[in-house]
Amino acid sequence: MSISAEALSASDKDWWRGAVIYQIYPRSYQDSNGDGIGDLKGITARLPHIAALGADAIWISPFFPSPMRDFGYDVSNYCDVDPMFGSLSDFDTLIAEAHRLRIKVMIDLVISHSSDQHAWFIESRSSRVNPKADWYVWADARPDGTPPNNWLSIFGGSAWAWDPTRMQYFMHNFLSSQPDLNLHNPEVQDALLDVVRFWLKRGVNGFRLDTINFYFHDRELRDNPALAPERRNASTAPAVNPYNFQEHIYDKNRPENLDFLKRFRAVLDEFPAIAAVGEVGDSQRGLEIVGEYTSGGDKMQMCYAFEFLAPDHLTPARVAEVQQAFSAAAPEGWACWAFSNHDVVRHVSRWGAEVMDRDAFAKQLSAILLTQRGSVCIYQGEELGLTEADIAFADLQDPYGIQFWPEFKGRDGCRTPMVWDEHALQSGFSTADRPWLPIPVEHQLRAVSAQQGHEGSVLEHYRRFLAFRRQHAAFAKGDIAFLDAAPEVLAYERLHDGERLLCLFNMSDAPVAAGLPAGDWQVLEGHGFDSTLRDGTIDLPAWGAFFARHG
Structure with a gap:
């Protein structure tokens, strides 16, 4: 059914x-x-x-x-x-x-953006006066024929491609076959x-x-400013891509x-x-x-x-x-x-x-x-x-x-x-x-x-x-509070509707010992990690984890 x-x-x-x-x-x-x-x-x-x-x-x-x-x-x-x-x-x-x-x-x-094979773009590029002429981002060339501004594509090169029918550039943040919708x-x-x-x-x-x-x-098509080398981050585009050289505030x-x-x-x-x-x-x-x-x-x-x-x-x-x-x-x-x-x-x-x-x-x-x-x-x-x-x-x-x-x-x-x-x-x-x-x-x-x-x-x-x-709503819905711990130990609590859960992770390839925070903690089972609790100290194996509930 x-x-x-x-x-x-x-x-x-x-x-x-x-x-x-x-x-x-x-x-x-x-x-x-x-x-x-x-x-x-x-x-x-x-x-x-x-x-x-x-x-x-x-x-x-x-x-x-x-x-x-x-x-x-x-x-x-x-x-x-x-x-x-x-x-x-x-x-x-x-x-x-x-x-x-x-x-x-x-x-x-x-x-x-869409494909350049989408019916919308096919109509848009057919002339400057058709019903969908303004459905994509079109702009005239500079007086010397170059693109309207310095915007770059994530896939490399200018973010502008020339269309000989309209005698204008269209914008593409990605491939030139992926024109940006307006x-x-x-x-x-x-x-x-x-x-x-x-x-x-x-x-x-x-x-x-x-x-x-x-x-x-940006409606005015203003140039993006340069980004200082120390601020460049390769998380959006690979480090070899000059896309990282700009601060993208206008595109x-x-x-x-x-x-x-x-x-x-x-x-x-x-x-x-x-x-x-x-x-x-x-x-x-x-x-x-x-x-x-x-x-x-x-x-x-x-x-x-x-x-x-x-x-x-x-x-x-x-x-x-x-x-x-x-x-x-x-x-x-x-x-x-x-x-x-x-x-x-x-x-x-x-x-x-x-x-x-x-x-x-x-x-x-x-x-x-x-x-x-x-x-x-x-x-x-x-x-x-x-x-x-x-x-x-x-x-x-x-x-x-x-x-x-x-x-x-x-x-x-x-x-x-x-x-x-x-x-x-x-x-x-x-x-x-x-x-x-x-x-x-x-x-x-x-x-x-x-x-x-x-x-x-x-x-x-x-x-x-x-x-x-799934057995603990705090993992899905709760707040998070980080705790002080050794540099290789990730420690935080998850808190929701009276439930307080402790999570400890040894993010290293060698065993470490971590102290159990003060309070009445009950060790949780069923998660598949092996750790040993003795006299308020948790022995965490390499890449190990420990979970407990307060009260």
């Missing part, structure tokens, strides 16, 4: 606060028809894996019609499914099965909000908004976005218990912008910045710094944290290149992530402890990596197919002789079948820890 979105959400309109959201990159999750590319039917077939893991919701990266220059993040039709992934009927079936399993469904909305135009806003209603009527429970701070540009992060986000939220509120999470891509003002976008209860329910997706090594001091900076920047806001996604090096590799016991490291990182204040995104394969794949240049698909190779190898290394069966062709992902990206041997050995039922595996740890987390 199918459960409607309304019935699924009616019991908790605040379901998103503290939710665990499992991200699916559809090209790489499960291929149901043998073409080497994952699809919607494949996702539906694998939903029991996500239910058994214990996730509350799934976030599906784009599956809309697209020329696939940026693998779905260049949308040519917002209200359909690309035949590569299936049909609207397949999506409806996915929704029904997810709801039957009590999993909510969030989809990726890419509305800062959200200063109310008609564009209305059309995009109609897209939102289209998917809400099909039963989705929410959205992930791609590049949410890129929606508006994104514009104040007009706040009014649009209020309009967006009003549409969400037309339906029961819908939630949205926004991706804020900015290396200098990320948390400040998150605070703006999640304040007041009339914009985004939650956002995430790039602090935990950046290359910076994760340390106890770093975790406390990020959480405290978020609390200061967004006192009314709610974060959604992730350590990995489809755009960054998998965190086990990004932070653990020198770590000998990768499994213990992966388990501890999962427990840290799942006990932070905020909601959580888990990226497919993370629950298996997958590392970043090393993709040869000949096998690269990502235009980003091709552009900046070899200093930056792109995003294909985190997008390789999911591994289900260590003994099957293509690890159970596909029956094709060659999937769209190769599957590394080291991933095959970490397939679901190789870990399922083995108590010490990373997969069983994720299942166990998610079950442990």
Whole structure:
């Protein structure tokens, strides 16, 4: 029996606060028809894996019609499914099965830009006087024929491309085949909000908004100022990209976005218990912008910045710094944290290149992530402890990596197919002789079948820890208070509705001893970590953790 979105959400309109959201990159999750590319039917077939893991919701990266220059993040039709992934009927079936399993469904909305193959852009570029002439960001050349200003594309080079038909430049923050929509135009806003209603009527429970701070540009097209070298941060773009040389105050992060986000939220509120999470891509003002976008209860329910997706090594001091900076920047806001996604090096590799016991490291990182204040995104394969794949240049698909190779190898290394069966062709992902990206041997050995039922595996740890987390509301809903501890020990309490939980993590490869704070503490079990408490001292093994409840 199918459960409607309304019935699924009616019991908790605040379901998103503290939710665990499992991200699916559809090209790489499960291929149901043998073409080497994952699809919607494949996702539906694998939903029991996500239910058994214990996730509350799934976030599906784009599956809309697209020329696939940026693998779905260049949308040519917002209200359909690309035949590569299936049909609207397949999506409806996915929704029904997810709801039957009590999993909510969030989809990726890419509305800062479209594909240049979208009907809107085809009409817009046809002349300067057509009904959609102002639906994209067009500007005349400077007198010498150069672009209107110094804005840069994240994918390299100028953010302006010349169109010979209109004899004007159009703006593209990403590929030149991804022209930016002009959200200063109310008609564009209305059309995009109609897209939102289209998917809400099909039963989705929410959205992930791609590049949410890129929606508006400066009407005067003023040049971005240079950014001092000491302020450059490579979390939004790789260090080899000159995009990091500017302070992006005119090509994104514009104040007009706040009014649009209020309009967006009003549409969400037309339906029961819908939630949205926004991706804020900015290396200098990320948390400040998150605070703006999640304040007041009339914009985004939650956002995430790039602090935990950046290359910076994760340390106890770093975790406390990020959480405290978020609390200061967004006192009314709610974060959604992730350590990995489809755009960054998998965190086990990004932070653990020198770590000998990768499994213990992966388990501890999962427990840290799942006990932070905020909601959580888990990226497919993370629950298996997958590392970043090393993709040869000949096998690269990502235009980003091709552009900046070899200093930056792109995003294909985190997008390789999911591994289900260590003994099957293509690890159970596909029956094709060659999937769209190769599957590394080291991933095959970490397939679901190789870990399922083995108590010490990373997969069983994720299942166990998610079950442990569900037993304590403070982990999902509570406040966080950091405690003084040795430099290698991360210590904090989670507090909610009278419940007070202690979390200690030894973020090093050597045993350490930590003192138990004063009070009546009861040691918690069922989380899978082994620590010894004796005479008020906790012996934490390498990459170990300890949990207790007060009173």
